[in-house]
Amino acid sequence: MSVLDSFGVLAASIITALVMLVFAVLSFFVTMFIVQTGAGLAGYSPSGDFVALSAAILSTGAIVAGASPVSGLATTDQ
Numbered sequence: 001m002s003v004l005d006s007f008g009v010l011a012a013s014i015i016t017a018l019v020m021l022v023f024a025v026l027s028f029f030v031t032m033f034i035v036q037t038g039a040g041l042a043g044y045s046p047s048g049d050f051v052a053l054s055a056a057i058l059s060t061g062a063i064v065a066g067a068s069p070v071s072g073l074a075t076t077d078q
Contacts, residue, residue, distance in 0.1 A: 024063060031055040031062075 032055040039046050 024059070027062065028055055028059045031059045 032051055035051050035055050035058070039051070
């Protein structure tokens, strides 16, 4: 592997990390909207810190579950 190939792999890794970060932030904001709307439909009026906390927990759980090695078991043929 040449030096230019190494820089190409490094650039691809940086771009991939940035795209994943953007998707994580977007999923957090979508989850915040869903939590806020769901609380409103249920008749609750939570403060912003509780909405942010619950959205952070739900987003983290979704990201970790998507990256879990156990998720690979769903696609195996038996």
